[in-house]
Amino acid sequence: MKITALSGGVGAAKLISGLVKLTSPEDLTVIVNTGDDIILHGLYISPDVDIITYTLAGLVDEHRGWGIKDDTYNCLSMLGEYGGETWFNLGDRDLATHIFRTKMLREGLTLTQVTKKIAGLLNIRVNILPMSDERVETMIRIKGGGKINFQRYLVERKARDEVVGVEYVGAGSARPAPGVIEALLTAEKVVICPSNPVVSIGPILAIGEIKETLRGLKAPVVAVSPIIQGSPVKGPADKLMKGLNLEVSSRSVASLYKDFLDIMVIDEKDEGEEESIENMGLKVLKTDIMMRNLQDKVRVAKLVLEA
Amino acid sequence: MKITALSGGVGAAKLISGLVKLTSPEDLTVIVNTGDDIILHGLYISPDVDIITYTLAGLVDEHRGWGIKDDTYNCLSMLGEYGGETWFNLGDRDLATHIFRTKMLREGLTLTQVTKKIAGLLNIRVNILPMSDERVETMIRIKGGGKINFQRYLVERKARDEVVGVEYVGAGSARPAPGVIEALLTAEKVVICPSNPVVSIGPILAIGEIKETLRGLKAPVVAVSPIIQGSPVKGPADKLMKGLNLEVSSRSVASLYKDFLDIMVIDEKDEGEEESIENMGLKVLKTDIMMRNLQDKVRVAKLVLEA
Numbered sequence: 001m002k003i004t005a006l007s008g009g010v011g012a013a014k015l016i017s018g019l020v021k022l023t024s025p026e027d028l029t030v031i032v033n034t035g036d037d038i039i040l041h042g043l044y045i046s047p048d049v050d051i052i053t054y055t056l057a058g059l060v061d062e063h064r065g066w067g068i069k070d071d072t073y074n075c076l077s078m079l080g081e082y083g084g085e086t087w088f089n090l091g092d093r094d095l096a097t098h099i100f101r102t103k104m105l106r107e108g109l110t111l112t113q114v115t116k117k118i119a120g121l122l123n124i125r126v127n128i129l130p131m132s133d134e135r136v137e138t139m140i141r142i143k144g145g146g147k148i149n150f151q152r153y154l155v156e157r158k159a160r161d162e163v164v165g166v167e168y169v170g171a172g173s174a175r176p177a178p179g180v181i182e183a184l185l186t187a188e189k190v191v192i193c194p195s196n197p198v199v200s201i202g203p204i205l206a207i208g209e210i211k212e213t214l215r216g217l218k219a220p221v222v223a224v225s226p227i228i229q230g231s232p233v234k235g236p237a238d239k240l241m242k243g244l245n246l247e248v249s250s251r252s253v254a255s256l257y258k259d260f261l262d263i264m265v266i267d268e269k270d271e272g273e274e275e276s277i278e279n280m281g282l283k284v285l286k287t288d289i290m291m292r293n294l295q296d297k298v299r300v301a302k303l304v305l306e307a
Numbered sequence: 308m309k310i311t312a313l314s315g316g317v318g319a320a321k322l323i324s325g326l327v328k329l330t331s332p333e334d335l336t337v338i339v340n341t342g343d344d345i346i347l348h349g350l351y352i353s354p355d356v357d358i359i360t361y362t363l364a365g366l367v368d369e370h371r372g373w374g375i376k377d378d379t380y381n382c383l384s385m386l387g388e389y390g391g392e393t394w395f396n397l398g399d400r401d402l403a404t405h406i407f408r409t410k411m412l413r414e415g416l417t418l419t420q421v422t423k424k425i426a427g428l429l430n431i432r433v434n435i436l437p438m439s440d441e442r443v444e445t446m447i448r449i450k451g452g453g454k455i456n457f458q459r460y461l462v463e464r465k466a467r468d469e470v471v472g473v474e475y476v477g478a479g480s481a482r483p484a485p486g487v488i489e490a491l492l493t494a495e496k497v498v499i500c501p502s503n504p505v506v507s508i509g510p511i512l513a514i515g516e517i518k519e520t521l522r523g524l525k526a527p528v529v530a531v532s533p534i535i536q537g538s539p540v541k542g543p544a545d546k547l548m549k550g551l552n553l554e555v556s557s558r559s560v561a562s563l564y565k566d567f568l569d570i571m572v573i574d575e576k577d578e579g580e581e582e583s584i585e586n587m588g589l590k591v592l593k594t595d596i597m598m599r600n601l602q603d604k605v606r607v608a609k610l611v612l613e614a
Contacts, residue, residue, distance in 0.1 A: 074398075096386040099402075
C-alpha cells in the first residue's frame with residue numbers, strides 16, 4: 001500500500017518508525033515541514049528533515065528524539081568562543097549534515113535534491129520530501145509586539161513568550177516541492193502524523209496547492225492526534241494553540257484538518273471528544289496513542305494502516 | 308623594536324613562538340602565506356594563517372605543529388560518510404574556525420578583517436596579516452602533465468608526484484593585503500622565517516609590490532634557513548627545490564632572497580656554505596637552528612633580533 005505522510009519532527013518520527021516496519025520503504029513518502037528551517041553559523045539547518053532522516057537511518061539520539069546518538073559538541077563550543085550562537089544544539093556529526101547540505105545548496109541543488117542525496121548516502125529507501133524548495137519561515141508573533149523565528153521562540157527563548165499569532169512567511173507564494181503533489185495523488189492512504197498542528201503540519205497546509213490537493217483526495221486521510229487529555233505529548237502545542245484561541249484538544253486538532261480528514265485517531269483516555277469529532281463527519285478510532293517504544297510505534301502504525 | 312616577519316606554517320610558527328617571548332606582541336607583525344589556502348566542504352581553509360593563529364593563541368597541537376590540541380574528528384568522519392573528502396584533517400574545534408571564517412567572508416568581510424577578528428577573539432595581540440585579500444593559489448606542475456593545488460600535492464597525494472614547476476596563480480594581479488606594505492616600511496627588522504622558500508615564502512614574494520618593497524627597505528632583512536645539511540627540517544622543500552632545478556641547501560635559499568636579504572642564519576653543521584653566501588654580499592650567522600623546544604625557539608629568535 002502506498003502511504004504518504006505529512007510530518008513534523010520528533011512526534012512524527014515515532015509513527016514513521018512504526019509505519020516503516022509495516023510497509024515496503026519504497027512505498028512510504030514523508031512530506032516534511034521546513035517552516036522551522038534556520039540558518040545558523042552560515043549553515044542551512046532543516047531540523048524536521050534531519051529528525052526524519054536520522055530516525056530512518058538509525059542514527060537518531062533515541063532519548064532526545066533529535067540529533068545523532070553519542071555525538072560530541074566540540075565545534076559548537078569553539079563557535080561559542082568566536083561569539084557564535086550556541087543556543088541551538090549542533091553536534092559535531094550533525095554539523096556534517098549542515099555543512100554538506102549548505103555546500104550542495106550553494107552549488108545550486110534544491111533542498112529536495114539534497115535531502116534525497118543525504119537519504120541515499122545513509123541507505124534510506126523511504127522517500128523523504130521537504131514540503132517546498134522555497135523558503136517558508138514560521139514566525140511567532142509574541143505579546144508586546146514583534147515576530148520571532150520559531151526556533152528562536154522554542155529553543156533560544158524556551159517558549160516563554162506569550163504567543164498572539166503565527167505567520168507562515170513565504171507560504172502564500174511557495175510551491176510544493178517536486179513529487180509532493182504526486183505523492184499525495186498516488187497514495188492509497190495519507191497520514192497526518194502526531195505533530196504540532198500549528199507549527200509542524202500548519203506550514204505544510206499553508207501551501208495552497210497542498211491543501212487543495214488534500215481536499216480533493218479520494219484516498220482516506222488519517223490523522224493521529226498529538227494531544228492527550230488536553231496536553232501535547234511533547235512540545236509547545238498548547239501555548240501555540242492557545243495563542244491562536246484554539247482549544248487544546250484532539251477535537252480542536254480534528255477541526256483544523258476536517259476539510260480533508262476522514263479518520264481521527266485519538267487517545268483512549270480522551271473522554272467526550274469522540275462525539276464532537278464524529279459531528280464533523282469524521283470517523284474516530286481510539287487507542288493508547290503514547291508511543292514509548294517500538295512496540296507502541298508499530299501498534300499505532302498498524303491501526304493507522306488498517307483504518 | 309618593530310619586527311615584521313614573512314611566514315609559512317609550522318616552521319615559521321616555531322620562530323614566531325620565540326620572537327613573541329622577546330618583543331611586545333603589538334610590535335610584531337606576521338605576514339602569512341595564503342597560497343595554499345583551499346576550499347573544502349564549502350569552507351574556506353587558510354592553513355598557514357591558522358597555524359600561526361593557533362600557535363599564538365596557545366591552542367596548537369604542539370606535537371603536530373598544526374590543528375588544535377586534543378581535537379576530535381567526528382564531523383570529518385560523518386562528512387566522509389557523505390562522500391566528502393577526508394584526506395585533509397579537520398578537527399571539530401578547528402572546523403569552527405573555517406565555519407566562522409566562511410560565514411564572515413560570505414558576509415563581505417575581507418580575509419584580513421576575518422583574520423584580525425579571529426585573532427582578537429583568541430586574545431592574540433600580534434598583528435597577523437594574510438599576504439593578500441585576493442586569491443593566490445600555489446599550483447604544483449607535476450611530471451606527466453597537469454597542475455594540482457599544493458595541499459592536494461602535499462597532503463592528498465603525499466608529495467609523491469615528481470615536481471616540474473610551481474605557479475602562483477593570481478599573484479601577478481594580487482595586491483598586498485592592507486597593512487602589509489606599511490608593516491614592511493615601518494619595521495626596524497624584517498624576518499624571513501624558516502619556511503619552505505618555494506611554497507611558503509615564494510607566494511608572498513610573487514606579489515610584485517611586496518618584493519619591490521623588500522628590495523627598497525633600509526631596515527635589515529634576516530632570514531633563517533629551513534634547510535640543514537641539504538635536507539629540509541620538515542616538509543617537501545627538497546622535492547620542490549629540485550623540481551625547480553635548485554640545489555637543496557641554505558646557500559640556495561639565500562640566493563632566492565639575495566635581492567633584499569642582509570643576513571642569513573644557517574645551521575652550524577652547514578659546512579662550506581658560508582663563503583658562497585658571503586659572496587652574494589650577505590652576512591652569515593651560524594647556530595643550531597633546529598628548534599626542538601621553547602628554549603631553542605627563544606635562542607634562535609634572540610640571535611635574529613640581535614643580528
